[in-house]
Amino acid sequence: MATALKQDEPNSPNPEGAENVVVRFAGDSGDGMQLTGGQFTLSTALAGSDLATFPDFPAEIRAPQGTLFGVSAFQINFGSRAIETAGDEPDVLIAMNPAALKTNVDALREGGLIIADEGEFGKRNLDKAKYETNPLEDGSLAKWQLLKLNISQLTLDAVKPFGLGNKEALRSKNMWTLGLALWMFERDRQPIVDWLKNKFAKLPAVADANIAALNAGHAYGETAEISGDGLGGGHLTQRKVGAAPSAPGTYRTVTGAESISLGLVAGVQLAGLEMFFGGYPITPASAILHHLSRLKEFGVTTFQAEDEIAAIAAAIGASYAGKLGITSSSGPGIALKGEAMGLAIMTELPLVIINSQRGGPSTGLPTKTEQSDLYQAVYGRNGDAPMPVIAARSPSDAFFCAIEAVRIAVQYMTPVMLLTDGYIANAAEPWQIPDVSTLEPFPVSFLKDMPEGGLKPYSRDAKLARPWIKPGTPELMHRIGGIEKAIDTGHIDYAPATHQQMTEIRRDKVLGVAESIADQDVALGEKGGKLAVVGWGSTFGPIHQAVRRAVADGKDVAHIHIRNIWPLPKNLGDLLKSYDNIIVPEMNTGQLKTLLRDQFLVDAKPVNKTSGQPFTIAEIDAAIEENLS
Amino acid sequence: MNEMTKITTLKDWETDQEVRWCPGCGDYAILKAVQRTMPELGVRPEDTLFISGIGCSSRFPYYMETYGFHTIHGRAPAVATGAKLANPDLDVWIITGDGDALSIGGNHTMHLLRRNLDCQIMLFNNEIYGLTKGQYSPTSRVGTTTPSTPYGSVDRPASPCAFALGAGARFIARGIDIHKDLTNVLKAAHAHKGAAFIEIFQNCIVYNKDVFEEFAAKKTAASTQLLLGNGEPMLFEKGAKGITLNRDTLELEVVDVVDGDWQAAGVIVHDVTNKSVAHMLIDMPFGEFPMAIGVLYDDPRPTFEAAVVEQNAKASEGKKPDLQSLLNKGQTWTVTEDGPEL
Ligand SMILES: Cc1ncc(C[n+]2csc(CCOP(=O)(O)OP(=O)(O)O)c2C)c(N)n1
Ligand code: SF4
Ligand SMILES: [Mg+2]
Numbered sequence: 017m018a019t020a021l022k023q024d025e026p027n028s029p030n031p032e033g034a035e036n037v038v039v040r041f042a043g044d045s046g047d048g049m050q051l052t053g054g055q056f057t058l059s060t061a062l063a064g065s066d067l068a069t070f071p072d073f074p075a076e077i078r079a080p081q082g083t084l085f086g087v088s089a090f091q092i093n094f095g096s097r098a099i100e101t102a103g104d105e106p107d108v109l110i111a112m113n114p115a116a117l118k119t120n121v122d123a124l125r126e127g128g129l130i131i132a133d134e135g136e137f138g139k140r141n142l143d144k145a146k147y148e149t150n151p152l153e154d155g156s157l158a159k160w161q162l163l164k165l166n167i168s169q170l171t172l173d174a175v176k177p178f179g180l181g182n183k184e185a186l187r188s189k190n191m192w193t194l195g196l197a198l199w200m201f202e203r204d205r206q207p208i209v210d211w212l213k214n215k216f217a218k219l220p221a222v223a224d225a226n227i228a229a230l231n232a233g234h235a236y237g238e239t240a241e242i243s244g245d246g247l248g249g250g251h252l253t254q255r256k257v258g259a260a261p262s263a264p265g266t267y268r269t270v271t272g273a274e275s276i277s278l279g280l281v282a283g284v285q286l287a288g289l290e291m292f293f294g295g296y297p298i299t300p301a302s303a304i305l306h307h308l309s310r311l312k313e314f315g316v317t318t319f320q321a322e323d324e325i326a327a328i329a330a331a332i333g334a335s336y337a338g339k340l341g342i343t344s345s346s347g348p349g350i351a352l353k354g355e356a357m358g359l360a361i362m363t364e365l366p367l368v369i370i371n372s373q374r375g376g377p378s379t380g381l382p383t384k385t386e387q388s389d390l391y392q393a394v395y396g397r398n399g400d401a402p403m404p405v406i407a408a409r410s411p412s413d414a415f416f417c418a419i420e421a422v423r424i425a426v427q428y429m430t431p432v433m434l435l436t437d438g439y440i441a442n443a444a445e446p447w448q449i450p451d452v453s454t455l456e457p458f459p460v461s462f463l464k465d466m467p468e469g470g471l472k473p474y475s476r477d478a479k480l481a482r483p484w485i486k487p488g489t490p491e492l493m494h495r496i497g498g499i500e501k502a503i504d505t506g507h508i509d510y511a512p513a514t515h516q517q518m519t520e521i522r523r524d525k526v527l528g529v530a531e532s533i534a535d536q537d538v539a540l541g542e543k544g545g546k547l548a549v550v551g552w553g554s555t556f557g558p559i560h561q562a563v564r565r566a567v568a569d570g571k572d573v574a575h576i577h578i579r580n581i582w583p584l585p586k587n588l589g590d591l592l593k594s595y596d597n598i599i600v601p602e603m604n605t606g607q608l609k610t611l612l613r614d615q616f617l618v619d620a621k622p623v624n625k626t627s628g629q630p631f632t633i634a635e636i637d638a639a640i641e642e643n644l645s
Numbered sequence: 646m647n648e649m650t651k652i653t654t655l656k657d658w659e660t661d662q663e664v665r666w667c668p669g670c671g672d673y674a675i676l677k678a679v680q681r682t683m684p685e686l687g688v689r690p691e692d693t694l695f696i697s698g699i700g701c702s703s704r705f706p707y708y709m710e711t712y713g714f715h716t717i718h719g720r721a722p723a724v725a726t727g728a729k730l731a732n733p734d735l736d737v738w739i740i741t742g743d744g745d746a747l748s749i750g751g752n753h754t755m756h757l758l759r760r761n762l763d764c765q766i767m768l769f770n771n772e773i774y775g776l777t778k779g780q781y782s783p784t785s786r787v788g789t790t791t792p793s794t795p796y797g798s799v800d801r802p803a804s805p806c807a808f809a810l811g812a813g814a815r816f817i818a819r820g821i822d823i824h825k826d827l828t829n830v831l832k833a834a835h836a837h838k839g840a841a842f843i844e845i846f847q848n849c850i851v852y853n854k855d856v857f858e859e860f861a862a863k864k865t866a867a868s869t870q871l872l873l874g875n876g877e878p879m880l881f882e883k884g885a886k887g888i889t890l891n892r893d894t895l896e897l898e899v900v901d902v903v904d905g906d907w908q909a910a911g912v913i914v915h916d917v918t919n920k921s922v923a924h925m926l927i928d929m930p931f932g933e934f935p936m937a938i939g940v941l942y943d944d945p946r947p948t949f950e951a952a953v954v955e956q957n958a959k960a961s962e963g964k965k966p967d968l969q970s971l972l973n974k975g976q977t978w979t980v981t982e983d984g985p986e987l
Contacts, residue, residue, distance in 0.1 A: 058976060061976075061978070062976060062978050064978065064980065207976055259980075262980050263980065264979075264980050264981050264982055265979070265980055266973065266977050266978070266979050266980075267977060267978050267979070267980060268972075268973070268974075268975055268976065268977045268978075269975075269976075278971065278972055281968065281971065282968055282972075285968055290731075292727060292730060292731050294727060311971070312956075312957045312960040312961050313960070313961035313964035313965070313966045314966045314968075314971070315966065317730055317731070317953065317957060319726070319727070319730060319953075321723065321726075321756075322723075322752055322753065322755075322756040323752065325720060325723065325753075326720070326722075326723035326726070326752075326753055326756070327723075329716065329717075329720040329723035329724045329727065329753075330723050330724065330726045330727030330730070331727055332716075332724055332727065333696070333714070333723070333724035333725060333726065333727030333728035333729075333731070334727035334728060334730060334731035335727075335731075336714055336724070336727075336728055337694075337727070337728040337729075337731035337732040337735065338731060338732060339731040339732075341727060341731075355717055356717060356720065358717075359716060359717050363714075449972050449973055449977065450972065451969075452968045452969045452972065486732070487691070487692075487694050487712035487728070487732065487735055488691060488692055488712075488732060488734060488735060489691060490689075490691045491691065492691070493690055493691055493710055493711050493712050493713075494712065494713075495660075495706050495707050495709075495712075495713035495714070495715065496713070496714055496715070497706075497707075497713075497714065497715025497716065498699075498715065498716065498717055499715060507662065507707075508662075508707060
């Protein structure tokens, strides 16, 4: 999702002749497929194509070599037209070993191209992949085009002059493969060469070997095409995928973890504050901690705590002391933070909590994506504990969501949860870099002087927010805590009427956030009609593409994508009621569906998927079809 | 500001809040000792922050006219870490109980001590869960009969000071709620730059009345307490007895001192920087030995927040915090009205 352009002109998105290609790189976790994919993404982005990626890797760091569960894959969909998903079916599968072939080939489009490293298809690896006969020889791949190359041997030949050991030399296999892929799609090698030189600055021999492998793969494409020899029947041909139409501006690629980190830095600057970030490592949230810990010059203090509870508790302590406390985790860690979120709600301190969702419950699917923490975000605390919740739809959107989370937190003196997921965190897409001068500041003002009539730490402004007072301020000493407190003074008070009133104030304050958020828009299609497809978070891509197809076919379908999960936009109820049917595709068993039914008494129907894989467009197509008839 | 200049009086440290501990609770005496000590520290209420967890003891911050944060059970050390990192100028005191600090919050206590955050930690040890009405705690002695252990507790207690020493604390002291010397312990803790851990024996008169009576009682204190002073011989029983080191067993022993000649008896001189002796003093079994009270160990080293501040400054050196160039970092490309510039 490179640009606003696509969303502005939803019904005529693509120029004549626009096309896209889906390539999946698959290999052993030790084969460097994520790196290969990442670099291919960079060169594709630099060529101006739009793209979306889907890194899919195992939970094990180094699963035993050659095994089915050790396969790591990276899929990229790129094209000269708007791209919103990583693609349903690959057109090209690059399989570095039998296990990679076995676990990925069924996804390949019929007639698609398999490029397999036949050097890895020996008996041992075939056994590990549970192949009785060699699929490259036994005709079982007949419905696809097959290209057998001994990539291992070709790599060894290419890097021979650099005197590396066999094992080390074979590490360059992925660069050979990347070279071939770059040739296939006429991509520039130079950015990769620069990157390799930089990455292996201290090991020039390794850099040279990798560059040689890259060049050899590229050269192989050229000569193979000229010679046109069989190689298993498949054809190696070059195909140029042009630039996608996009709005003028400067672009880069960005993953969700990067854009959230950048958005938090931006938000904290717009608030005129400094950031305190407390985290405890967990997949897929750790990347945010890693990014922020390198940005100290932006007034960022990062703290790797002893556990998730300490991470949020320290963030709360920092907010009390006058920085913006931020914490981030994934489902299991968010569960641990629950009690402390209640403390932030009670003490009415600003705080941002990021949940990079993954499959659950418990350890669940650590490296796979899911949207199953919506209940946890909206409802998952003891007591009546209201908290604003925002969900990012894509890596680019996550930047603005992070800023919005900071704004709500400081303007309403409340913790805010930002939901993202494993897919958004890891996936890369082109991003039109915002001009920071266009971002609207929302400077915080601390209470510094004794107000007339004395200090009342729980007095409130028009937004029902209480004053933020930094310890260290003369005269304004006061005590806060998680225990129920009196209106205005904040002194301990658990009289029945007080709790009734304070509960209502806390509720109303958070509901009041709806006054400051945008009305719900229709992402694609008309307001009112036969069918609304309502989504949230990372399902944006497949829903948008499916609805676009349906609209192009003349069907009465609209796409609504909700960013503010709590409180919901004020106009949402009326908007939803303007459609005959509502379906809610989610990667869970129906959580937003329940929320919408509860809030608006509408007959929202669930469309659910919990396989750890994003929706395909075809799946949404089918759901639309079913609910239109 | 000159340390130790009196800029406040006791009154300046009292809030208008009604104190709600049970009459006769040891917490009252500790509160008074703290309020008496503060004016002598030359510090200002607005720079002072009391942070507590949950428990009877953790109500403490409400009674101090300073900044205060009554947090959640066991997490005060973590909240304090964030507050101190956000503003290292704050003078941070952590108030906690034996359950708060050593059961639910044991992990945070350990890490705060290991990191050496500059703060004072006052652990009110009453060997019981007061607020939840008297269940046994991780410091209760074996056989403690409570509603949850009607047949007596069977698990061995933790020693707060041994825990602190093991976790890497650089200041460890013991005090008694009603002891007039508590003020000196608090002053020493405050003077120590880094995490200062103080175990205070606190009498819960409702659920664990007089458990410390054997050594805390004033009448018998002379023979049951070893009052430590840095550079002073370890004497008790009005100088008639002392502590020596048996060089064969490498263990402490009680020796008689004749005519005040403690040197002849081999009584050792307390050196607060000696970690091995601190360990032995903490572990001395009461009965055979007196209870060591006062500063057991005090050997400062650089603090956590100072290291963080230093590293942040160093990593920022010569870098401009320009948001636009941060966003534009890495490989970028430009699209003009005519399409991408390739
Ligand atoms: C998460 C959580 N679990 C349990 C409790 C109940 N609780 C409150 S105080 C306490 C124990 C307090 O004992 P201690 O720390 O020794 O403090 P004391 O009351 O003795 O001063 C317990 C278990 C709680 N408040 N929060
Ligand atoms: S229960 Fe015990 S510790 Fe709690 S206030 Fe009463 S006497 Fe003090
Ligand atoms: Mg206790």
